[in-house]
Amino acid sequence: MAMVNIKINGQPHEVEAGTSILKAAKAFQVNIPTLCYHPDLEPWAACGLCVVKVENSPKMVRACATEVVDGQNYITHDPEIMEIRKTVVELIQSNHPNECLTCARNGSCEFQDISADFCIREAPYCEMLKDLPKDESTPSIVLDPRKCINCGRCVQVCQQLQDVWALEFIDRGYGTVMQPAAGALLNESPCIKCGQCSAHCPVGAIYEKDETEELLAAIRDESKHVAIQVAPAVRVAIGEAFGLEPGVLLTGKIYAALRMLGADAVFDTNFAADLTIMEEGTELVHRLTSKDGGPLPQITSCCPAWTDFMEKYYPDMIPHFSTAKSPMMMQGAVTKTYYAEKAEIDPKDIYSVAIMPCTAKKYEIGRDDNMHASGYNDMDLVITTRELARLIKRAGIDFLNLKDEEADNPIGVYSGAGTIFGVTGGVMEAALRTAYKLVTDEELGDVNIQAVRGMDGVRSGEVPVGDTNLRVAVAHGMANVRQLMDEVREARDTGKEPPYHFIEVMACKGGCIGGGGQPYNTDEEVRQKRAAGIYNDDEKSTVRCSYQNPSIIKIYDDYLGEPLSARSHELLHTRYHARPLYQK
Amino acid sequence: MAKMTLETLRKLREEQKEVIERRDSGDKSIHIIVGMGTCGIAAGAKEALNVFLGEAYTRKMDNVVVKQTGCMGLCYAEPTVEVKMEGMPDTLYGNVDAAVARKIVNLHLLGGKLVNDHVFDYPARDINKE
Amino acid sequence: MAIKNYCLVCGGSGCAAGKADDIYHGLLTAADACGIGNDVQIVKTGCFGLCEKGPIVKVLPEEAFYVEVKPEDAETIVNEHLLKGRIVDSLLYREKGADKTDLSEIKFYQKQMRLVLRNCGVIDPEEINEYIARQGYAALEKVLFELTPEEVLEELKVSGLRGRGGAGFPTWLKWKFTADVDSAEKFIVCNADEGDPGAYMDRSTLEGDPHSILEAMTIAAKTVGADHGVIYIRAEYPLAIKRLEIALKQAREFGLLGDDILGSGFSFDIEIRLGAGAFVCGEETALLASTEGNRGMPIPKPPFPAVKGLFDKPTVINNVETYANIPLIIIKGGAWFNAIGTEKSPGTKVFALTGKIENSGLVEVPMGTTLREIIFDVGGGIRDGKEFKAVQTGGPSGGVITKDYLDTPIDFDHLTAIGSMMGSGGMIVMDEDDCIVDITKFYMEFCVDESCGKCAPCRIGTKRMHQILDKITTGKATLEDLQKLKDIGLATQKASLCGLGQTAANPVLSTMKYFEEEYLEHIRDGKCRAGKCKDLVSYTIDAEKCIGCTVCARKCPVPCISGERKMPHVIDQDQCIKCGACFDVCKFGAVIVA
Known part of the structure; x- marks a missing residue:
């Protein structure tokens, strides 16, 4: 890697060529403020806060978008620069509602933090706001354009990262707003409800639809039996909201907290992930071995944002989709049937809640009639990780000091294969562990299938399963999917051998x-x-493969029969439909 | 039009240059000014004008510009033509019919001699000057 | 057959608006009617520049320069001038205060040096033969068959040509950057998205001499190794687009564009992309985004388009006027060009001269000509004998220049040094009747409208500055607002992403510097000395001077003027809408503006 010598505020440093001034400064303990830059995205250079001086140049440059040049000295902070930044902050403030106390981002707002640093005690300019309504048309995300500071992150996320193109810059100049084209509401647009816009928004202009009140109401309702399941990815992230490093495993504390909040039963979505593997793995084996098992490759369908994307952008791929429902929906269906039967509770009294890392899950519970397989709403409510963290704080729970607890039976125990659903490549790996057994009737030696792990946007490889080398591919981030789908489509249309047997998409x-x-x-x-x-x-799981999970064995013995049985089909499988990009 | 080569382009440019330069009067050294008042036209100034234009064209006299003007005041001697060129005095000719016009081209323009019997004086030049 | 007369009818947009087309057809019809249709040639040319006096008809060889010609004059020109040789005196151009009609003595043209506009008003832009006749495509010949790309770059370097779009970047360097990149695909782009208010240099060049641009772009393509060109032109230039389309068609037919140009083995073609007229699309990265079909918003530089431009390929992007200079430099040599103008800014510059000036129009002068020469000699001075107040150069991005700086020689560096800029060549002259705050507000309104909305300092800053200027002109501002105006101006200048935002505050900052007193008058005294800020003026009638003629009362549209005949009249201040009609009609100076 080529290195260049630069100076930051006169201090000499050596940095990699191609580094931005912003990143270089950060590496040497100098923080340059920014509201639009996000490391996931190309610099968009909209907010104007990161301007720095280059010695001997009259112009200021944007640190986020300017690469370091050998020999240059960058002045990141001096009274003039700070004054200019302050004016820019004041200008943005004047265009942003002063509603911090009632804002969804109160306490987690990047603009609030920066404003605090600049000590603006009196607003120099009268407030001048856009008179625009909130868009609450989707069950997942709320758009509040009044609070938008036009940083452009959501548009970049939606177009570049996710390739969805639901959000666009509309109108020009002072009237510019981020919204779906042609004044459509979000639920009439191609939006897949993935919520990445809300996760990247620096302010309270896009946020998850908060449904904690609904949960509290259900808990208050004595007649309701509140059953709450927890998704795999929640347990390694929620600690961040309480000041922990990312990745700290908090499964037991989440169970405990949910019980403190008033849950009548605490389950784990990972159980249903194992169930999904049984169904989906068997389905894959069918496709591999039988002509009427369906076309190859089989494509995973447990991500609701992905299935929504596929229904809109790749409806011709529907036959390739695993008909297995997502773990959350399977868990919902067995909660109100199998569990209700076992626990002798009238399913109409069960209120089924899921804690999810996902906003699209809020949409999934009502996506079509198949989500009522139990005869009731299989799922009643979805709460995101962010909402749960707030709720735990509101309930006064000292989360980090809770004693670990266990989930409730009979649908709370999970295998290691269930938990890795939470990371890209995990569904694939979990499925392969079980498929190997189904095909070869042997145990897999090393269950860690490194070929499908990692963070590259698209990964593919061959995994030997019995006599065949299974060609598999993994993609995550919607923008990485097109490449794979186009490969499959081309092979199909030209009558060639499919390039893959199995594809996982998140x-x-x-x-x-x-x-x-x-x-x-x-x-x-x-x-x-x-x-x-x-x-x-x-x-650290003792059981690493879904088919070894004793609770899974039991549910098939006691209730479902075998994978792809009639009852499985009724409760655990679904159908997909082509949907128009714009529904207006 | 077929696609051109370097040669055809150069040839075309030479041809077109002549055409467009005829428009340009700025650099031309010989000025022939034909009186085209009603009296002049009645007396045949148009024929004289055509002779000058035609001769200049066929003989490729690139430095000749033929201009028109109104009545020059010598109505008794129409058609009248004024010739200005370097090395010769500004001359006003009267009674210029087609034949005389040809003579002016041959003698005055090409030969550097005045066509004596048609030279007239400018009327009231001393008054017109100011 | 020999042609007796040539009538050159201006075919520029300005004259077209004055029905030049009707004049053209009128001349043709009248000439046919009296049987001289074959003796005269009637040509529609590009712009003559003296747009103030359009439509213009020039008749050769008499060099009669007819101005403000009306369609009904066509018959007169034919019957009198073409048929009888009698120059139509009443239509001849007369310079103010003189009776000069000889073209060579017209001051408007005397100090001009028409290089870029060399063919405007001379040839028929829809006829490739006429362009070829005037050395057209000779430069391309040279580049294709005689010069190496290095030699072309060297010639450009020697010429010292700097980009005419505004920033004045050395053209040869831009080309060299692109030439040096190893890429299978490169683009040549012509920026014809002229957007400064009142500026139309590029439009006129394209209307009057489209082939010069095509030739220059082909030269650029050969030099840097590109095979595809794009002209980005605003859709509201229909005539220029039409002429370009004709020129492209002719050039392709002649083999001057397309595959294997002139048998050289070099291939290049050009397409036209229409812009929707956003000012910011004149900024090159926004222009390229728009050309690609995306929203026209600037992106940070570097990387510069020369390295990563259209569709991420290396792209030479120059504006129309820059290209128009190229063929001349190739034919006459870089040294010849370098000798014109000033040391650091060689060549000429075309300006669109507008505002309170006698000869509005398109002028081309050598760099280094002073503002005084342009305004008072070429431009004929201030209209109606009023006092010169300031001149704005560089459009909404430029600053004002006061009379103290009239002797500044015009070039890139001098204009920047006095707080303005060259810009693309708009030049708006103001007189004593113009209110400096009001004009600044006008420019700011333009910037508010044209900000793309991407970056906060520009999007909000321009809006805020406009608000404050509005407060000042309506008498609601405080002295604190002046400081705020300055703060926002500086932040917008330093923190905006592209040239639009970085320069949007220039009119504010420069007028605050040179006309601070006038700002203070508005705020402190509630007065607008020019009488333009309606909320700050009042009209009253001096009872001593009023003779009670009733004219003002009859002209008042409200009406709010009352009074008996032959008795002094009175204006009802509550009703008055300050239209100024009474002031204009009073012959006795009895209406007072204060």
């Missing part, structure tokens, strides 16, 4: 650990640490 970068409902300030480093936490959970 809408969010890093998989669910990087989900749109996870704590703020997620970047590559954070995702790596959360992923490490998930693999740690897998490692």
Whole structure:
């Protein structure tokens, strides 16, 4: 790597060529303020706060978007620069509602933090706000354009990271707003509800639809039996909201907290992840071995944002989709059937809640009639990691000092294969562990399938399963999917051998650990640490494969029969439909 | 039009240059000014004008510009033509019919001699001056 | 057959608006009607520059320069001038205060040096043969067959040509950056998104001499190794687009564009992209984004387009006027060009001269000509004998220049030194009747409208500055607002992403510097000395002078003037809308503005 010699405020440093001034300064303990730059995104250079001086040049440059040049001295802070930044902060403030106390981002707002640093005690300019309504059309995300500071992150996320193009800059100049094209509401747009916009928004302009009040109401209702499940990715991220490093495993404390909040039963979505593997793995084996098993490759369908994307952008791929529901929906279905039967509770009294790293899950519970397989709403409510963290604080729970507890039976025990659903490549790895057994009837020697792990946007490889080398591919971040889908499509249309047997897709970068409902300030480093936490959970599990999970064995023996049985189909499988990009 | 080569482009430019330069009067050294008042036209100034234009064109006299003007005041001697060129005095000719016009081209313009019997004086020049 | 007369009818947009087209057809019809259709040639040319006096018809060889010609004059020109040789005296151009009609003596043209506009008003822009006749495509010949790319770059370097779009970056260097990049695909882009208010240099060049741009772009392509060109032009230039389309078609037919140009083996073609007229799309990165079909918003530089431009490929992007200079430099040599103008800014510059000036129009002068020469000699001075107040150069990005600086020689560096800028060549002259705050507000309003909305300092800063200027002009500002105006101005200048925002505050900062007293008058005394800020003026009638003629009362649109005949009249201040009609009609100076 080529290195260049630069100076930051006169101090000599050696940095990698191609580094931005912002990153270089940060590496040497100098923080340059910014509101629009996010490490997940290309610098957009909108906010104007990161301007710095280059010695001997009359112009100021944006530190986020300017690469260091050998020999230059960058002045990052001097009275003039700080004065200019202050004026810019004042200008943005004048255009932003002074509603911090009632804002969704109160306490976690990047603009609030920066404003605090600049000590602006009196607003020099009269408030001048956009008179725009909130968009609460989706069950997942709220758009509040009044609070938008036009940093452009959401548009970049939606277009570059996710390739969805639901959000766009509309109008020009002072009237510029971020919203779907042609004045459509978000639920009429191609939006897949992944919530990455809300996870990247520096202020309270885009946020998850908070449904903690609904949960509290259900808990208050004596007639309701509140059953709460927890998704894998939540347990390695929620600690961040309480000041812990990312990746710290807090499964037992979450169970305890949920009980303190008033849950009547605490389950783990990981149990249903194992169930999903049984169904989906068997489905894969069918496709591999039988002509009427369905076309190859099989594509995973446990990510609701991805299935929504596929229904809109790749409806011709529907036959490739595993018909298995997502773990959350399977858990919901068995909660109101199998569990209700076992616990002798009338399913109509069960209120089924999921704690998810995801905003799209809020949409998934009502996506179509198949979500009522139990005869009731299989799922009643979805709460994101961020919402749960706030709720725990509101309930006065000293979260970090709780004693670890266990989940409730019979749908709370999980294998290591279930937990790795939370990270990109995990579903694939979990499925392969079981598929190996199904195909070869042998135990897999090393269950750590390194070929599908990692954080590259698209990964592919061959995994020997019996006589065949299974060609597999993994993609995460919607923008990385197109390449794989186009390969599959081309092979299909030209009558060639499919390039893959099995493909896993997760809408969010890093998989669910990087989900749109996870704590703020997620970047590559954070995702790596959360992923490490998930693999740690897998490692320390005594059972590493879904088919070995005793609770799984029991549910098939007692209730479902076998994978892909009639009852499984009724409760655990679904269908997909082509949907228009714009519904207006 | 077929696509051109370097040669055809150069040839075309030479041809077109002549055409467009005829428009340009700025650098031309010989000025022939034909009186085209009603009296002049009635007396045949148009024929004289055509002779000058035609001769200049066919003989490729690039430095000749043929201008028109109104009545020059010598109505008794129409058509009248004024010739200005370097090395010769400004001369006003009267009674210029086609034949005389040809003579002016041959003698005055090419030969450097005045066509004596058609030279007239400028009327009231001393008054017109100011 | 020999042609007796040539009528050159201006075919520029300005004259077209004055029905030049009707004049053109009128001349044709009238000439045919009296049987001289074959003796005269009637040509529609590009702009003559003296747009104030358009439509213009020039008749050769008599060099009769007819101005403000109306369609009905066509018959007169034919019957009198073409048929009888009688120059139509009433239509001839007369310079103010003189009776000069001889073209060579017109001051408007005397100090001009028309290089860029060399063919405007001379040739028929829709006829490639006429361009070829005037050395057209000779430079391309040289570049294709005689010069190496290095030699072309060297010639440009010697010429010292700097980009005419505003910033004045050395053209040869731009080309060299692109030439030096190893890429299978490169682009040549022509920026014809002229957007300064009142500026139309590029439009006129494209309307009057489109082939010169095509030739220059082809030269650039050969030099840097590009095979595709794009002209980005605003859709509201229909005539320029039409002429370009004709020129492209002709050039392709002649083999001067397309595959294997002139048998040289070099291939290049050009397409036209229409812009929707956003000012910011004149900024090169926004222009390229728009050309790609994206929203026209600037992106940070570097990387510069020369290295990573259109579709991320190396791209030479120059504006129209820069390209128009290229063929001349190739034909006559860099040294010839370098001798014109000033040492650091060689060559000429075209300006669109507008405002309170006698000869509004398009002028081209050597760099180094002083503002005084342009305004008072070429421009004929201030209209109606009023007092010169200031001149704004560089459009909404520039600053004002006061009379103390009239003798500043115009070039890139001098204009920047006095707080303005060259810009693309807009030049707006103001007189004593213009209120400096009001004008500054006008420019700021333009910037507010044209800000793309991407970056906060520009998007909000321009809006805020406009608000404060509005407060000042309506008498609601305090002295504190002046400081705020300055603060925002500096922040917008330093923290904006692109040239639009970085320069949007220039009018504010420069007028505050040179006309501080006028700002203070507005705020402190509630007065607008020019009488432009309606909220700050009042109209009253001097009872001593009023003779009670009733004219003002009859002209008042409200009406709010009352009074008996032959008795002094009175204006009802509560009703008065300050339209100024009474002031204009009073012959006795009895209406007082204060």
